Amino acid sequence: MNKRGFAVLTVAAVALLVAGGLFASNMGFKLNLALDSPAFNGSATGLQDVALPFNQQTSLVSAIDIRADINATVPGAFKDVSRFVKQTDLLVTYAGLSSFPAVGNTDFNLVPGEGIRIKVQAPVNYIIVGSHDPGLVVTLDAPGSNGSATGLQDYAYPYHSTAADAIQLRDEINAQAGNPNAVKDIAVFVRSNDSLVTYAGLSNFPAVGNTNFPLTPGTAYRVKIRPVNEGGVASVPYVPSHY
Numbered sequence: 001m002n003k004r005g006f007a008v009l010t011v012a013a014v015a016l017l018v019a020g021g022l023f024a025s026n027m028g029f030k031l032n033l034a035l036d037s038p039a040f041n042g043s044a045t046g047l048q049d050v051a052l053p054f055n056q057q058t059s060l061v062s063a064i065d066i067r068a069d070i071n072a073t074v075p076g077a078f079k080d081v082s083r084f085v086k087q088t089d090l091l092v093t094y095a096g097l098s099s100f101p102a103v104g105n106t107d108f109n110l111v112p113g114e115g116i117r118i119k120v121q122a123p124v125n126y127i128i129v130g131s132h133d134p135g136l137v138v139t140l141d142a143p144g145s146n147g148s149a150t151g152l153q154d155y156a157y158p159y160h161s162t163a164a165d166a167i168q169l170r171d172e173i174n175a176q177a178g179n180p181n182a183v184k185d186i187a188v189f190v191r192s193n194d195s196l197v198t199y200a201g202l203s204n205f206p207a208v209g210n211t212n213f214p215l216t217p218g219t220a221y222r223v224k225i226r227p228v229n230e231g232g233v234a235s236v237p238y239v240p241s242h243y
Helices: 063-073 166-177
Strands: 005-010 027-035 047-050 078-085 090-094 116-120 124-131 138-141 152-156 183-190 195-199 220-225 235-238
Touching (some): 063 078, 063 124, 116 152, 138 152, 166 183, 166 195, 166 220, 166 235
Antiparallel strands (some): 005 027, 047 116, 078 090, 078 116, 138 235, 152 220
């Protein structure tokens, strides 16, 4: 597991810790996030799912800004950044390849609450600064809702969330949906082998969906919502609870 430096500050620059957690309704964050390149810390391809704070620093607006920010830390480290498009289950990727626009010159805006996928070709201790928006609603769509193809979306986990693992995140989303079956599964990307570990609460089928895992600040997670015709919901207007 990668070691990460993590500091949480209130907007008044005072850290408040209560019972081992964080206490505030709106907080500022500074996170030293380790982005691993191939072979570094066992990373297979240098790819990782990243969660920015809901209010990221004002200098970060689009994929171009992510590239510039990472390269300013370690020149030439950035390879590409992608956004998952739930309507097609495809990625839009920006790598700054002006000569090859079809494969990596599509800039895109960063969306609060939405994870991004960053690939680096040299290790970077990437400093992320931002704050939380406690009123932001993250809309989690089932297949067919708002054009979603399969009900899958990349979710940017807030740094001071009360949900500490996949089970707690599933239960919290289900509670806000008013349906205990709203979440179909939650997955985390494993950078050491570019695979997914998935939790779906399938106790009878542990190999395909009963692996719980802890949630880590700075990491985005892949959340799939079950459709109405399978006992689920159309969509969940989700407001993450936090310390």
